[in-house]
Amino acid sequence: MILAREQINRYLRHILIPEVSGPGQKKLLESSVFICGETVKDTAAAIDYLAAAGVGRIECQFNDNVGVEELLAGIHDLNDDVVIGVSDGSQCDFRIFLGRPEFILQKQEMICNAFVPTVISLFRSWTGGQQIFRDSECLCSFMAALAEVQQETGCEIPGENIAGEIFSSCVLAALSALEVIKLSLTIGGVTDDFCYFNLLSMDFFKRGRADLKHALIELCTPRQADVYESGLEDRKVLIVGAGGLGSPVAYALALAGVNTLGLVDYDTVEISNLNRQILHTTSRIGIPKVESAAVFLKHINPGLSVILYNTSLSKENIFDIIADYDVVIVAVDNFPTRFLLNDACFFVGKPMIDAGVIRFDGTARTILPHKSPCYRCTLAAIPAAGTIPSCAESGVLGPVPGIMGFIQAAEAVKWVTGQGKLLSDSMLFFDGKYSEFVTIKLNKNPGCPLCGTNPAIHQLQEYGFQCEDARNEEDKANKSNALSDCTLRCS
Numbered sequence: 001m002i003l004a005r006e007q008i009n010r011y012l013r014h015i016l017i018p019e020v021s022g023p024g025q026k027k028l029l030e031s032s033v034f035i036c037g038e039t040v041k042d043t044a045a046a047i048d049y050l051a052a053a054g055v056g057r058i059e060c061q062f063n064d065n066v067g068v069e070e071l072l073a074g075i076h077d078l079n080d081d082v083v084i085g086v087s088d089g090s091q092c093d094f095r096i097f098l099g100r101p102e103f104i105l106q107k108q109e110m111i112c113n114a115f116v117p118t119v120i121s122l123f124r125s126w127t128g129g130q131q132i133f134r135d136s137e138c139l140c141s142f143m144a145a146l147a148e149v150q151q152e153t154g155c156e157i158p159g160e161n162i163a164g165e166i167f168s169s170c171v172l173a174a175l176s177a178l179e180v181i182k183l184s185l186t187i188g189g190v191t192d193d194f195c196y197f198n199l200l201s202m203d204f205f206k207r208g209r210a211d212l213k214h215a216l217i218e219l220c221t222p223r224q225a226d227v228y229e230s231g232l233e234d235r236k237v238l239i240v241g242a243g244g245l246g247s248p249v250a251y252a253l254a255l256a257g258v259n260t261l262g263l264v265d266y267d268t269v270e271i272s273n274l275n276r277q278i279l280h281t282t283s284r285i286g287i288p289k290v291e292s293a294a295v296f297l298k299h300i301n302p303g304l305s306v307i308l309y310n311t312s313l314s315k316e317n318i319f320d321i322i323a324d325y326d327v328v329i330v331a332v333d334n335f336p337t338r339f340l341l342n343d344a345c346f347f348v349g350k351p352m353i354d355a356g357v358i359r360f361d362g363t364a365r366t367i368l369p370h371k372s373p374c375y376r377c378t379l380a381a382i383p384a385a386g387t388i389p390s391c392a393e394s395g396v397l398g399p400v401p402g403i404m405g406f407i408q409a410a411e412a413v414k415w416v417t418g419q420g421k422l423l424s425d426s427m428l429f430f431d432g433k434y435s436e437f438v439t440i441k442l443n444k445n446p447g448c449p450l451c452g453t454n455p456a457i458h459q460l461q462e463y464g465f466q467c468e469d470a471r472n473e474e475d476k477a478n479k480s481n482a483l484s485d486c487t488l489r490c491s
């Protein structure tokens with residue numbers, strides 16, 4: 001199999017990663033995955049990320065087939081390299097089972113009767129757990145432990161929080177896609193532990209075999225639906241960037257029932273966006289990203305109000321644009337826009353939720369002006385051009401921005417509904433190669449030029465867009481030469 005020129009452009013961000021490169025991408029195109037879920041909605045994000053990444057064949061099965069025709073049509077338009085169908089998945093290289101614990105137990109016979117490497121992903125409202133199995137014995141003993149816990153705890157929880165389920169299932173969906181890609185490419189560390197997360201408390205931990213039952217009890221035990229769900233319908237969230245991070249943020253917030261989403265992006269859809277930017281499709285290449293995103297979002301939530309800003313943020317327009325919104329989500333890939341947002345949100349007291357991704361890694365944090373450390377507390381000024389690599393230079397693996405963007409969306413809903421613990425005095429790091437989440441405490445810096453005790457910045461500055469753009473132009477030229485015909489576009 002030889003990658004065609006168009007495929008090189010499509011998968012360029014993967015090909016730039018040394019561990020993946022061209023041979024890895026070919027291997028993905030020759031791999032097949034079976035994905036089994038209760039509903040199309042629960043698993044759609046996993047299928048989107050697998051298809052976007054170029055996993056060649058995807059077989060799926062759902063208890064409830066509502067929406068399956070639209071899903072298949074959407075995948076054809078997202079990536080025509082992928083063959084997708086509904087089947088029992090008996091001929092696939094890998095399997096993903098994604099659902100509530102009771103659904104996974106319903107599939108026990110199917111899970112235990114045959115074996116290929118399998119990812120089991122369980123979710124409840126706001127919480128989730130995942131384990132990867134490379135042998136049948138471990139898988140069957142896990143299923144036996146789950147059955148035992150269900151008998152003890154009852155598992156079924158009436159009146160679960162819908163938004164909470166959306167965030168936990170979406171994070172698991174992107175994690176599942178990432179694990180299958182790593183299994184297919186035999187890269188990174190595949191843990192045999194059960195990985196558990198709680199998006200309300202932002203706790204992430206791993207449990208070995210000895211503690212598995214305890215972790216499953218934590219996931220399965222009925223608890224009161226403890227999250228205030230109403231109140232989302234009159235909330236407005238602004239997303240700056242409709243690309244790798246903006247796609248999952250907007251996707252999850254639209255599903256969760258946020259009333260109004262503002263989208264800011266000046267770029268148009270390109271083929272090199274489509275390995276990870278799941279709001280966009282092949283047929284929308286060339287149209288503004290905000291318009292392409294609106295088509296997708298209105299499709300999954302017809303009642304959603306989407307306000308489009310097909311422009312780049314500047315110190316002239318930023319206050320007008322952010323004024324109408326409850327919270328600002330930073331889904332950009334450059335420092336000048338981050339610093340502009342940091343400063344503007346500080347001056348008007350607007351919370352902002354930031355994330356960044358590169359290669360296998362991601363970060364996320366929430367900045368509450370005057371309360372939590374701001375961007376300049378750790379990095380006083382915009383780094384000099386060339387000192388920090390960007391994802392356009394180093395690549396990014398498709399599902400990684402998915403995981404971080406879904407976490408940003410969860411943070412936004414926690415903020416607007418006043419629930420849970422925010423990442424406001426800490427930063428979350430995700431190491432996708434080893435599937436590790438680590439939270440690092442951050443402190444306000446009294447010497448910060450913006451929010452410190454003796455600030456030097458009292459109004460918006462110049463944010464160096466010229467310099468960054470010029471550097472990117474230069475990089476484009478260099479990378480284009482190195483990769484012969486490849487087009488490298490920073491987006």
Ligand SMILES: [Zn+2]
Binds near residue numbers: 375376377378448
């Ligand atoms: Zn500060």
